[in-house]
Amino acid sequence: MxxxxxxxxxxxxxxxxxxxxxxxxxxxxxxxxxxxxxxxxxxxxxxxxxxxxVSAPCPHFRSCGGCQLQHADAAFVADFKRGIVVTALDVQGVATQVRPTITSPDKSRRRASFAARRTKKGALVGFHGRRSDAIVPVPSCILVTPALIAAQPLAEALAMTGASRKAELSVMVTSSMDGLDVAVSGGKPLDGPLRIALAALCETHRLARLTWDDELIGMRHPPMQPMGKARVTPPPGSFLQATEHGQRVLTDLVTEIVGDAKTVADLFAGCGTFALPLAEHAEVHAYEGASSMVQALDGGWRQAQGLKRVTSETRDLFQRPLMPDELARFDAVVIDPPRAGAIAQIAELAQARVPRIAHVSCNPQTFARDAKTLSDAGYILDWVQPLDQFRWSAHVELVGAFRLSHISA
Incomplete structure (x- = not known):
């Protein structure tokens, strides 16, 4: 011992x-x-x-691997996540105000990826266990919305219909304005009988959309997501902020940073999380590497009312970052890169001298690296706001407000 x-x-x-x-x-x-x-x-x-x-509020905590911190009180978790951001900035020598963590409420996660496996008597559905590939049933998970909990019988039916006994299905379920959007991977190859059986499940469970290894099985309604005044139908399984609360918080913070800018560039724009709300007050040019998300963004803008002009472009910003002369026409830039950050694009942005930058990140370490580059180029980091959309996990997101040193706060 x-x-x-x-x-x-x-x-x-x-x-x-x-x-x-x-x-x-x-x-x-x-x-x-x-x-x-x-x-x-x-x-x-x-x-x-x-x-x-504290006593963990979820009965599945000790066996399920979905949460790491339910044994700690809420204030401790919020301070822990803020501390991750503070430490990352300290390592890079970047000084700023780090605000208290904003936390999304429980039962608010609008997307979950259930693991599903066929068994001799039916199917097993849940999340993976702690440091394990075993599937742990989670009939009363307190992370996700009630609609996602109610989708577990669907995941069982999908496994019984289209999973082999040797493979595990991933059933990604997303709440939308028009019902559940379900994207399945790891199943049997599609043939005629399987396609018919899956289409019947789509109708029986009244799904908005069902895709099977990226192939559309059925769409009763476009699974729309609200982005400001616009409504967007994202591609199956594409990136979406984890909670509606988190999306609203991030959008409000980005809007605060951009201020009265008339022209805004949105880098790594996804389906328009920021571009479309910002278009209520500014012209926006959005850049995104996935053409399917660009098409979704453009479609959302064209169908919305009362927005200023939004143009969009499919561009790999890792291989072809925007150069300083391309960035010079914008009053503000929003950048929301993947976890690895955007070292090449940040290097060009540092030289471009855009007055204001809203930097959204899901990785405090790469954000701090980028903040150091911008600070060395004459930007002031006014504040950083940590955001906890992944409650009771060790994951933390943030927004940083940058301005050129001669621009007033």
């Missing part, structure tokens, strides 16, 4: 003791004991609990 004192939480939410020794579901200051296997403690017993320890 090994006994340790937890010093801090690691980036993945595990407690870290000297060694380092990693202890799942432990909190700083706690004395814990267990069996040491490699650098991981298992069979854990909390000998002296933290004052910030």
């Amino acid at each position: 090994t006994t340790v004192i937890i010093e801090r939480l690691g980036q993945q939410g595990d407690g870290v003791a000297p060694g380092p020794i990693y202890v799942p579901m432990a909190l700083p200051g706690e004395e814990v004991s267990g069996t040491l296997i490699g650098n991981m403690l298992s069979d854990i017993r909390i000998e002296r609990p933290s004052d910030q320890r």
